[in-house]
Amino acid sequence: MSKWVLAALPVAMLGWACAANAASINAMVRTPDGIPVEDAAVVLNPASGMPRPALRRATIEQRDREFQPYLTIVTKGTAIDFPNRDPFKHHVYSFSPPNVFEIKLYADKPAKPILFDKSGEVVLGCNIHDWMEAHVLVVETPWFAKSGADGSATIKHLPAGAYRLRLWHPRQRAVVADVKVELKSTDAQHFDMTIDVAPRAVVKKPPPDAGGY
Amino acid sequence: MTVFRSLERRIAVVFVGLLVFVMVLMLLIVGRSSEVIIGAESQRQLAAGARNFSNLIERDRRQLELAASVLAGDFGFREAIATQDRATVLSVLRNHGSRIGARMMMILSLNGEVLFDTRRPAEASHTFLFQALLDRAKQEERSGDVVLMEDMRPYQIVIVPIMAPVRTAWVVMGFPVEDTWAEEFSRSSGLDVSVVSAAGGIRASSLPPALRQALTAVQWEALDEQPKQLTLAGYHYHAVSLALGSQARVLLMLSLERSEAVFRNLEHILFIIAACSIGLFVVGSFSLARRIAGPVNHLVRAAQRFEAGDYSPAATVSAPDEIGQLAASFEHMRAGIAAREQKISRLAYEDTLTGLPNRTRLTESLSALGPDDHAVIAVLDLDRFAPINDALGHRVGDSLLQLVGSRLLEIMPQGGMLARLWGDEFAFLIEKAEPETARQFAERLLEALRKPIDIDGQKLDVSGSIGMAFYPDDGCDMDVLLRRAELAMYAAKQRQCGCMFAAEVGEGPPPEQLSLIGxxxxxxxxxxxxxxxxxxxxxxxxxxxxxxxxxxxxxxxxxxxxxxxxxxxxxxxxxxxxxxxxxxxxxxxxxxxxxxxxxxxxxxxxxxxxxxxxxxxxxxxxxxxxxxxxxxxxxxxxxxxxxxxxxxxxxxxxxxxxxxxxxxxxxxxxxxxxxxxxxxxxxxxxxxxxxxxxxxxxxxxxxxxxxxxxxxxxxxxxxxxxxxxxxxxxxxxxxxxxxxxxxxxxxxxxxxxxxxxxxxxxxxxxxx
CATH class of the missing domain: 3.20.20.450 (EAL domain)
Known part of the structure; x- marks a missing residue:
C-alpha cells in the first residue's frame, strides 16, 4: 500500500518540472519510543508565494471492508473518487467541517467524485461498517509526502527557499510544531522527526463471514 | 407415686413420657437448628443477594452502555449532532434519549466541556463534573456509574463516545435512581434495597414509608459488606452496605422474619405432628397397656378370689403370649389348689369310714345357724354295737357302720345332714323341724334299723337309741346342743324307749360337768x-x-x-x-x-x-x-x-x-x-x-x-x-x-x- 502511495502523482509531476535544480528532503518519523510511524503526513509549506497547483483527481477505494488508502493527502480542489471494490454496498460519509458529505449506499463507482475544496482534515467513515476509517488531509501546498511502513517520507524536486515543515498524523496525540527549513537548490536534507500516535483499531473489524460480508 | 401402682398406667406413663421427652428434645433441636440455619442461611442469602445485586448493577450498567452506544452510533443522531445547531442537537438528544429512557442527556466535547445538557438547554458550555468518569471512558471507550447530580439526586450515568467514525464527542446519558429503581432491584435480588447519599438522606428505597422513616434513625454508617444485625421498627434484618458509585451507598437488607417464616411454618407442622403422635401414643400405649394389664388384672382378681376361697374357674385368657402362658399356668395352679383343698377339706370334714360328714363338719353347720333358725339335732347310738364288733371283728363292725350309714342316708330328709360323730354314734341335723315331725322322723329311723343288716350273708339285728335336742330351745351353743342330745340318747338307751327329747331328760349334768367332758x-x-x-x-x-x-x-x-x-x-x-x-x-x-x-x-x-x-x-x-x-x-x-x-x-x-x-x-x-x-x-x-x-x-x-x-x-x-x-x-x-x-x-x-x-x-x- 505504502509503495503505491509513494508513487503519488503530485510529487512525480513536480519532480519532473524542476528536475534540473531541485532539492529534496527526507523525514524519518518515529514515535518517542523509536518505532517507525506509517501514514504520517510530511508537508512543506513555502514561507511565501504559494504556487497554484493544478486540479487533480485521487481515488480512495473500498476494498475488503476497508478504505484504501488509510491516509490520502491532496491539494485543495482535488476531486476524489470512491470506487467500491466490495461485492456489497458502502455508505461513505464525512462529518468533518471542511467537507461534510455523504455518498448513500452505492455499489461500484459513484456517479461523480467528491470535490475537496477546503483545506483541512477530513475523516471518512462508512455508515454500515463502523470500523472503516479513512483520513484525507487537504493542503494548499503541492509539496507533501506520506511516511511508509519504515517511517520514511521523501519530498523531491523542491525549489530552494524557506519552508515550514509540518508533521501530522490522523491519530496524533499532540500537534507537532512546524519546523523551519531553508533549502538550497541541491540540498537533500534529512529530518528525524518524532510524533506520539495513538494506536488504531478503535473499532475492531469483525472477520468476514462465509459469504465474505 | 400412686400413678405407678397400676401396671397399666406405669406402661402408658413410661411410653408417653419417653415420647414426650424425645419430641421435646426434637423440637428443641429443630428450634435451635432452625435458628442456626436461619442465621447462616440469611447471611448466605444476604451475601448472595449482595453479589447478585452487584451483578445486577453491573449488568444494568452494561445494558445502559450498550444502549447508549447503539444510540450514539445511530447515523441520524450523529448527523444531527454534526450540524452543531443548538436547537437541533437538543431536540435529537431528547428524542433519542427517550428511546432508552434516559432522563438526562449531555454532549461533551472531547476535552470534557459540556456542550449540550437537556436539563439546562440554555446554559453555556461548562466543565463536566465527573472528569474521572470521563477519563475512564477515554480509557475504556465507555464508562458508567451512579453519581449525585448538582441537585444531589443520584443518577446512573453512562458516557459513550460519538464515533464519526473517529471519536468526535461524548454523549452522557443519565437515569435517575428512584424508588422504582430500588423496587426493581429489590424484586431481582430478593433483598430490600435503599440508596443513601454520602451526605446522608435516603434517596431511594424499596421499603414502605414507615420503615424508610425508621431507617433514617439507624446508624447505617456502621454497616459494611459484612452482614450485620439491624432492627427497624421492631423488625429484624441482616444488612450490608455496598458502595454505589463514589458518592452513594446502597443498603441491602434481608428480613429475618421472612427467612424465619418458612422455619416457623416447619416448626408449627412439627409441633402438630408431635402433638398428634403424642396423642396417638397416649391412646396406643393405654390400649397396649390395657391389653397387657387387663389379663394381669384379671388374674389378680382371680387370685383374690382364690384367697377368699373361691376356686371356681376363672375366665381364661387365651392370648398366645407370655400372659396367656401365665394364665394357663395360673389355671393349672388353680385346679391343683382346688383339688388339694377339696381333698384336705374332705379329710377334715369327712368321716373316712363311711364317707359321711364328721363331727367337725356337723359342728360347723350348727354354728352357721342364725338366731331365727329352727333345727333339731338327733343323735343315734347303736345298741349292742360293741359286742358285735368284739364277736365278729373290726372288719364286720366297720362294714356294719358303713351299711347303717347308707341306710340312714336313705331316709335323711331333704336339706338335712347326717354325720358320724364317732364309733357307733351318728347325728342328724335337720333344719326347720318341729317336735312332732322330729318324733316321726325318729320313728322312721328306728323302723329303718329294725330290718336286719346283711353282711357277707350274715344277718345282723341292730337297734339304736335316739336323743334329740332343738335349736334354739335346748341351747344355742353347739356343744351344749350336741351334749344334751347325747344325754337324751343315753337316757333313751337306759330306758330302752328308743327315742327321747332333751327337754324330757332335763338339763342333764350341771354346766360344770358339761365342760368337764372336753x-x-x-x-x-x-x-x-x-x-x-x-x-x-x-x-x-x-x-x-x-x-x-x-x-x-x-x-x-x-x-x-x-x-x-x-x-x-x-x-x-x-x-x-x-x-x-x-x-x-x-x-x-x-x-x-x-x-x-x-x-x-x-x-x-x-x-x-x-x-x-x-x-x-x-x-x-x-x-x-x-x-x-x-x-x-x-x-x-x-x-x-x-x-x-x-x-x-x-x-x-x-x-x-x-x-x-x-x-x-x-x-x-x-x-x-x-x-x-x-x-x-x-x-x-x-x-x-x-x-x-x-x-x-x-x-x-x-x-x-x-x-x-x-x-x-x-x-x-x-x-x-x-x-x-x-x-x-x-x-x-x-x-x-x-x-x-x-x-x-x-x-x-x-x-x-x-x-x-x-x-x-x-x-x-x-x-x-
Missing amino acids: EMRQALECNQFVLYYQPKLDLAANQVVGAEALLRWQHPERGLIPPGNFIPFAEKTGFIREITPRLLEDIAAQAASWRERGMQLVLSANLSARDLLNPGLVRLMRELLETYGLSPQALCLEITESALMEDPMLAQAHLAELAGIGLKLSIDDYGAGQASLAYLKSLPVHELKIDQSFINSLALSPKDAAIVRSTVALGHALGLSVVAEGIESQTDLDWLREVGCDIGQGYFIARPMPAADFSAWLTRRALI
Whole structure:
C-alpha cells in the first residue's frame, strides 16, 4: 500500500518540472519510543508565494471492508473518487467541517467524485461498517509526502527557499510544531522527526463471514 | 407415686413420657437448628443477594452502555449532532434519549466541556463534573456509574463516545435512581434495597414509608459488606452496605422474619405432628397397656378370689403370649389348689369310714345357724354295737357302720345332714323341724334299723337309741346342743324307749360337768388323773393285805375333783373306756413296784359296766400281767352290783374269762343293787364288798347290823371273803372283826393317799 502511495502523482509531476535544480528532503518519523510511524503526513509549506497547483483527481477505494488508502493527502480542489471494490454496498460519509458529505449506499463507482475544496482534515467513515476509517488531509501546498511502513517520507524536486515543515498524523496525540527549513537548490536534507500516535483499531473489524460480508 | 401402682398406667406413663421427652428434645433441636440455619442461611442469602445485586448493577450498567452506544452510533443522531445547531442537537438528544429512557442527556466535547445538557438547554458550555468518569471512558471507550447530580439526586450515568467514525464527542446519558429503581432491584435480588447519599438522606428505597422513616434513625454508617444485625421498627434484618458509585451507598437488607417464616411454618407442622403422635401414643400405649394389664388384672382378681376361697374357674385368657402362658399356668395352679383343698377339706370334714360328714363338719353347720333358725339335732347310738364288733371283728363292725350309714342316708330328709360323730354314734341335723315331725322322723329311723343288716350273708339285728335336742330351745351353743342330745340318747338307751327329747331328760349334768367332758380328754393327755390308794386291812390278822386304787382328778384350776363328780359322767359318755386302761396299767405298774420292794399287796381296781362289757378287757389284763411280771392274784377287779346288772349275761361271761386267767374279782357296793342270790352264786368272784351305807349306820341301825352280820355269813357260805368299807370308828372295826368280816377299809383305818405316801404310812403303822 505504502509503495503505491509513494508513487503519488503530485510529487512525480513536480519532480519532473524542476528536475534540473531541485532539492529534496527526507523525514524519518518515529514515535518517542523509536518505532517507525506509517501514514504520517510530511508537508512543506513555502514561507511565501504559494504556487497554484493544478486540479487533480485521487481515488480512495473500498476494498475488503476497508478504505484504501488509510491516509490520502491532496491539494485543495482535488476531486476524489470512491470506487467500491466490495461485492456489497458502502455508505461513505464525512462529518468533518471542511467537507461534510455523504455518498448513500452505492455499489461500484459513484456517479461523480467528491470535490475537496477546503483545506483541512477530513475523516471518512462508512455508515454500515463502523470500523472503516479513512483520513484525507487537504493542503494548499503541492509539496507533501506520506511516511511508509519504515517511517520514511521523501519530498523531491523542491525549489530552494524557506519552508515550514509540518508533521501530522490522523491519530496524533499532540500537534507537532512546524519546523523551519531553508533549502538550497541541491540540498537533500534529512529530518528525524518524532510524533506520539495513538494506536488504531478503535473499532475492531469483525472477520468476514462465509459469504465474505 | 400412686400413678405407678397400676401396671397399666406405669406402661402408658413410661411410653408417653419417653415420647414426650424425645419430641421435646426434637423440637428443641429443630428450634435451635432452625435458628442456626436461619442465621447462616440469611447471611448466605444476604451475601448472595449482595453479589447478585452487584451483578445486577453491573449488568444494568452494561445494558445502559450498550444502549447508549447503539444510540450514539445511530447515523441520524450523529448527523444531527454534526450540524452543531443548538436547537437541533437538543431536540435529537431528547428524542433519542427517550428511546432508552434516559432522563438526562449531555454532549461533551472531547476535552470534557459540556456542550449540550437537556436539563439546562440554555446554559453555556461548562466543565463536566465527573472528569474521572470521563477519563475512564477515554480509557475504556465507555464508562458508567451512579453519581449525585448538582441537585444531589443520584443518577446512573453512562458516557459513550460519538464515533464519526473517529471519536468526535461524548454523549452522557443519565437515569435517575428512584424508588422504582430500588423496587426493581429489590424484586431481582430478593433483598430490600435503599440508596443513601454520602451526605446522608435516603434517596431511594424499596421499603414502605414507615420503615424508610425508621431507617433514617439507624446508624447505617456502621454497616459494611459484612452482614450485620439491624432492627427497624421492631423488625429484624441482616444488612450490608455496598458502595454505589463514589458518592452513594446502597443498603441491602434481608428480613429475618421472612427467612424465619418458612422455619416457623416447619416448626408449627412439627409441633402438630408431635402433638398428634403424642396423642396417638397416649391412646396406643393405654390400649397396649390395657391389653397387657387387663389379663394381669384379671388374674389378680382371680387370685383374690382364690384367697377368699373361691376356686371356681376363672375366665381364661387365651392370648398366645407370655400372659396367656401365665394364665394357663395360673389355671393349672388353680385346679391343683382346688383339688388339694377339696381333698384336705374332705379329710377334715369327712368321716373316712363311711364317707359321711364328721363331727367337725356337723359342728360347723350348727354354728352357721342364725338366731331365727329352727333345727333339731338327733343323735343315734347303736345298741349292742360293741359286742358285735368284739364277736365278729373290726372288719364286720366297720362294714356294719358303713351299711347303717347308707341306710340312714336313705331316709335323711331333704336339706338335712347326717354325720358320724364317732364309733357307733351318728347325728342328724335337720333344719326347720318341729317336735312332732322330729318324733316321726325318729320313728322312721328306728323302723329303718329294725330290718336286719346283711353282711357277707350274715344277718345282723341292730337297734339304736335316739336323743334329740332343738335349736334354739335346748341351747344355742353347739356343744351344749350336741351334749344334751347325747344325754337324751343315753337316757333313751337306759330306758330302752328308743327315742327321747332333751327337754324330757332335763338339763342333764350341771354346766360344770358339761365342760368337764372336753377337759377330761385333756386331763388324760396331761396326766391330771392320779390314783390314791386306800389300805385294806385283814381284820383277823390286823395286817394290811391290799389297797383299793381310787381315781382322783388333779384339776389345774379346780383342784382335786372327787370321783363322784366325774366318774358317773365318764361312765355315761363312755369316756371311761378310755380312762380305765390307763388306770389299770398304772395300778399294775404300782403293784409291780411295791412287790419289788417287798410289799405283797393286792391292789384293787374299780371297773364300770362299760369296762366290764369291753371285750378287750381280758386281753388287756393278760398283757398287763405279762408286761409287769405280776401274778394274777396281785390284782383284784371290783365291779359294782349295778354294773353287773346292765347286761348280766355278758358280765357273767366276761367275769368267767377274767377269773379264768386267775384275777381276783370283787362285787362292789353289795346290797345296793338288785342282784339275786342265784345270780351271785353263778358268778366266779372271790370277794363281796358290803355297801358302805350299811357300815356307816351299824351303830345306829340294828337292822343294818343284822344285814351285815348275815351278809358276812352268806359270803362265807358261798366261799367268798367279805370286805367292809366305810369303817369310821374303832367300835365298828371291833364289831366287824367279831362278826367275822375278813377285811376292813375306811377312814378309821386310813384315808386314800397317793402312792408315794402309802409306803411311808405302812411303815409308820408297822411301828405302832
